[in-house]
Amino acid sequence: LALSVASDEGAVQRTVKFLVEGGESGGTPMPPPGDPTVFWETDIRPIYERSCALCHGEGSNQTFMGSFEAFSALGQRALERVSLGEMPPAASSALALSEDEVQLLETWVQEGMNP
Numbered sequence: 001l002a003l004s005v006a007s008d009e010g011a012v013q014r015t016v017k018f019l020v021e022g023g024e025s026g027g028t029p030m031p032p033p034g035d036p037t038v039f040w041e042t043d044i045r046p047i048y049e050r051s052c053a054l055c056h057g058e059g060s061n062q063t064f065m066g067s068f069e070a071f072s073a074l075g076q077r078a079l080e081r082v083s084l085g086e087m088p089p090a091a092s093s094a095l096a097l098s099e100d101e102v103q104l105l106e107t108w109v110q111e112g113m114n115p
Contacts, residue, residue, distance in 0.1 A: 036112065036114040037107065037111065038104055038107045038108040038111060038114070039108070039114050039115060040068045040071065040113070040114065040115050041068070041115060043104050044071065044104065044105060044108050045068075047097060047101050047104065047105065048065065048066065048071060050094075050095055051094045051095050051096065051097055052065060052078075052087070052088065052094065053066060054088075054092065054093065054094045055088065055092060055094065065078070072113040072115075075105075075108070075109050075113045076109055078105070079102075079105050079106055079109050082097055082102055082105060083102060083106075
């Protein structure tokens with residue numbers, strides 16, 4: 001599935017791949033996914049406000065990420081940059097994410113970035 005979202009920086013594209021197990025291959029079917037456990041509003045937005053908004057808030061010169069739509073369009077990229085320790089940058093006065101916060105972000109992305 002290919003998705004495209006327009007932003008101030010241009011179009012952002014994301015490809016989502018699905019794995020179907022079972023059937024003729026003889027594999028064991030995956031259980032249906034459970035209810036989401038991590039949400040933008042209650043879990044991710046507070047992390048954004050504490051560690052990202054300084055540079056990625058409204059009126060900044062960096063990519064705006066202060067809404068669910070904006071952040072989720074770049075959620076996988078944000079996770080990659082945070083996991084590599086690139087964000088927030090060391091030169092910033094923003095607080096680095098804790099391991100628990102990085103795990104929350106990872107779970108949110110894996111669960112489909114729920115509002």
